[in-house]
Amino acid sequence: MTDASYTGAGVNTVKEEAALAGLLGWVGKTLAFGAHRSALDFGYFASVLDLGNGVGLALSTDGVGSKLLVAQMLDKYDTIGIDCVAMNVNDVLCVGAEPLCMLDYIAVQEADPDLLAQIGKGLYEGARQANISIPGGEIAQVREMIAGQREGRGFDLAGACVGLVPMNRILVGQEIRAGDAVIGLRSSGIHSNGLTLAREVFFKQARYQPDRYIGELGRTIGEELLEPTRIYVREVLQLLRAGLDIKALIHITSDGFLNLARVRAPVGYVLEALPDPQPIFTLLQGIGRVSDEEMFCVYNMGTGFCLVVAAAQADRTLETLGRLGVEAFRLGHAVDDAGRRVHLVPRGLVGEGSRFRRS
DSSP, X not given: OOOOOTTTTTOOHHHHHHHHHHHHHHHXXXXXXXXXXXXXXXXXXXXXXXXXXXXXXXXEEEEOTTHHXXXXXXXXXXXXXXXXXXXXXXXXXXXXXXXXXXXXXXEESSOOHHHHHHHHHHHHHHHHHHXXXXXXXXXXXOTTTOOOSSTTOOEEEEEEEEEEEEGGGOOSSTTOOTTOEEEEEEOOSSTTSSHHHHHIIIIIISOOOTTOEETTTTEEHHHHHTOOOOXXXXXXXXXXXXXOOEEEEEEOOTTGGGGGGGSSSSEEEEEOOOOOOXXXXXXXXXXXXXXXHXXXXXXXXXXXXXXXXXXXXXXXXXXXXXXTTOOEEEEEEEEEOTTOOEEEGXXXXXXXXXXXXXX
């Protein structure tokens, strides 16, 4: 058995970055159009348009990815909508905005009433958790374009979220200083990233069936992979309203802790206290012989969201999160580093650019 990797499973992030440059070459020119100017450059978790009178409109769009194929394998679709909401609202949070609403887009092989009802149930639950509305959306029947794991049940699901943020309170990490603390919030598991590699390892290499019970997980492998992405709206908004000196909010998705380097300040990070990853990650790494470098580049590894706060307020932040019933931990601190490197001390890894390497 060869060592598994994201590229080997069919996801070429290097090629994607090169292709994206061509798209942005044209889309970037549209920033000159319209009455409202973008307050941020491309590449952050969400965009912000200046509406005037000190009001910013935060926008983000995302989909669920190949987690949809796991739902099709199980013929279970009532939680996948939670993932769609989570991937969008968690990104909008990252600029300090309060998510207000989301629109969904569902492309289907055929308009199956039961399928759409189950998807709708998940969208409802995600919206309830995030305290947003879904005032509209679109369904497209495109049989020629959509296939999947189960005939008639092929679909794609994506959303676009809108939020509001005062222009003078936009958070992009511009005030981060050396010594500021990095606080991590526990993930619910694999979330909605890296499912292509996970499916390659579990269903192709190990030849597991989705209903195979795994003792370490306490449930079937399919159920574990379908665990919904955690929504962080409630706790993050509580922290923002508590007057804490929050410097940055970071959604840990694809690229893992490398997302910390997306902030505006020229800083790096030293993370000395990483939480133990959930069993799904250790199981995947062991079966697929996936390197630490690859695991921490593809997965959240137990931390789904990060805050950067003034060091003097780290304890208060953790206490507030504890009162809210949120599992959180102090991961490390920011350091002066124009190279924006991320050091994972317990694993002996250094992240720079889009990859981790051995230190």
